Amino acid sequence: MNLPQNYLDAMKELLKEDYEDYLASFEEKRLYGLRINTLKISVEDFLKISPFELEPIPWIENGFYFHEEDKPAKHPYYFAGLYYIQEPSAMTPANVLPVEDGDVVFDMCAAPGGKSTELGAKLDRTGLLITNDISNSRAKALLKNVEVFGIPNLCVLSEDPKKIADRFTGFFDKVLIDAPCSGEGMFRKDNKLIKSWEKNGPEFYSKIQRDIVLSGADMLKPGGKMLYSTCTFSKLEDEETIRHLLRERPEMHLIPIPSYEGFCPGIIENEEDTAMQIEKCVRIFPHKMQGEGHFLALLEKDTDAPENYHAKRKPSTEKLPEELLEFLSHVTFPVQKQDIFIRDSKVYQVSPEMPQEGGLRIMRNGLLLGEMKKNRFEPSQALAMALQMSEYDKIINLPVSDERVVKYLKGETLDFENENDYQDGWNLFCVDGYPLGWGKYSKGALKNKYLAGWRWQ
Numbered sequence: 001m002n003l004p005q006n007y008l009d010a011m012k013e014l015l016k017e018d019y020e021d022y023l024a025s026f027e028e029k030r031l032y033g034l035r036i037n038t039l040k041i042s043v044e045d046f047l048k049i050s051p052f053e054l055e056p057i058p059w060i061e062n063g064f065y066f067h068e069e070d071k072p073a074k075h076p077y078y079f080a081g082l083y084y085i086q087e088p089s090a091m092t093p094a095n096v097l098p099v100e101d102g103d104v105v106f107d108m109c110a111a112p113g114g115k116s117t118e119l120g121a122k123l124d125r126t127g128l129l130i131t132n133d134i135s136n137s138r139a140k141a142l143l144k145n146v147e148v149f150g151i152p153n154l155c156v157l158s159e160d161p162k163k164i165a166d167r168f169t170g171f172f173d174k175v176l177i178d179a180p181c182s183g184e185g186m187f188r189k190d191n192k193l194i195k196s197w198e199k200n201g202p203e204f205y206s207k208i209q210r211d212i213v214l215s216g217a218d219m220l221k222p223g224g225k226m227l228y229s230t231c232t233f234s235k236l237e238d239e240e241t242i243r244h245l246l247r248e249r250p251e252m253h254l255i256p257i258p259s260y261e262g263f264c265p266g267i268i269e270n271e272e273d274t275a276m277q278i279e280k281c282v283r284i285f286p287h288k289m290q291g292e293g294h295f296l297a298l299l300e301k302d303t304d305a306p307e308n309y310h311a312k313r314k315p316s317t318e319k320l321p322e323e324l325l326e327f328l329s330h331v332t333f334p335v336q337k338q339d340i341f342i343r344d345s346k347v348y349q350v351s352p353e354m355p356q357e358g359g360l361r362i363m364r365n366g367l368l369l370g371e372m373k374k375n376r377f378e379p380s381q382a383l384a385m386a387l388q389m390s391e392y393d394k395i396i397n398l399p400v401s402d403e404r405v406v407k408y409l410k411g412e413t414l415d416f417e418n419e420n421d422y423q424d425g426w427n428l429f430c431v432d433g434y435p436l437g438w439g440k441y442s443k444g445a446l447k448n449k450y451l452a453g454w455r456w457q
């Protein structure tokens with residue numbers, strides 16, 4: 001691998017006697033990880049049905065290494081949202097941000113959703129997750145991934161963080177900033193990143209990072225916590241970004257990250273760093289642990305920082321169509337009528353924690369329940385993914401070995417002619433007890449309603 005000389009020089013200075021070990025790590029095999037979606041399945045239950053040979057990632061309770069040949073992205077359980085594929089050290093930021101039930105959480109640079117999917121799972125259907133990416137095309141991928149994961153209490157934005165900070169000052173209990181960075185920790189995973197580093201290196205990203213950390217801090221409630229992470233080794237993008245934040249926002253301070261064997265402390269350069277306790281930051285290096293590389297800083301806002309009032313949105317007073325109410329009578333998922341809003345015939349369940357919207361580029365506010373079509377209600381793919389099998393009363397549940405499972409995911413009509421166990425109408429199609437999508441059953445056949453854009457290729 002041809003690494004730029006100025007990059008190698010900077011790493012030599014950073015790592016000193018460890019430099020040769022770091023270079024040697026490029027000879028080792030790339031690491032592949034998957035993270036179990038605890039919103040849908042416990043780690044214990046997944047291990048009972050896992051078709052792959054898995055090995056625990058020691059510092060992530062629901063993270064596992066897999067073998068590349070197993071191709072877990074080509075398995076019906078992946079389509080059921082039972083796991084997310086993610087580089088092991090990238091699992092650490094969402095893992096160490098202490099999200100609690102009922103929290104209002106913001107993921108600022110979220111696409112394609114590696115951290116948001118875990119933050120949403122940790123919320124366990126409570127509170128609110130607002131997730132954002134400035135790039136519209138990347139935010140589309142983010143929306144898909146959080147919907148596959150079945151996260152109901154959601155708002156997806158595609159907006160400049162500065163604009164969001166103006167609107168949501170002092171609003172969040174937890175903020176995660178997985179900053180755009182020069183990606184030095186990804187060189188082993190993806191050679192192309194070396195070319196883009198030569199074009200836009202640490203100097204370029206540092207400016208963006210300095211702006212967005214300040215926005216993140218401003219959006220926190222007093223006592224709120226913020227996790228800043230990058231997948232790069234550059235001090236300018238890592239410790240120096242935190243130094244900038246602590247200088248500009250004295251109400252913020254670093255707090256410890258639970259330690260794990262192989263985690264290295266943040267690098268202290270001067271007395272100011274010592275006073276700021278920069279050693280509380282964590283670095284993950286590929287020559288110290290089985291992960292590609294990451295930087296993390298966990299910060300807290302002082303509890304006596306000024307509070308900010310946010311008007312809650314008003315409860316819905318819409319008269320809901322009979323057809324929608326009839327459909328919802330089959331669902332035991334907790335849908336409150338005052339949370340249901342209908343816009344342009346689309347039906348949403350909006351979190352009561354979400355303030356009045358407006359003025360922001362919103363990709364999705366709430367869980368899309370479905371659509372009114374000529375006085376009929378059609379449930380959405382997102383609703384299918386947010387339900388557990390036991391929360392709907394018309395089910396077609398097949399084992400993963402049944403060839404109709406993959407046919408369903410490919411969008412084909414399914415034949416059940418010799419089986420008469422099923423009821424007419426909207427059925428939730430499941431694999432081994434986990435929902436995949438909807439189908440309309442009639443006369444021994446299931447008309448496929450799996451979302452066309454999500455099909456198995």
Ligand SMILES: C[S@@+](CC[C@H](N)C(=O)[O-])C[C@H]1O[C@@H](n2cnc3c(N)ncnc32)[C@H](O)[C@@H]1O
Nearest residue numbers: 109110111112113114115134135138178179180
């Ligand atoms: C490291 S990636 C995020 C990866 C993501 N957190 C995950 O785990 O899947 C950084 C993201 O920041 C976005 N980004 C770049 N500049 C931004 C800005 N000024 N504000 C918000 N997001 C930005 C990029 O589009 C990119 O998707």
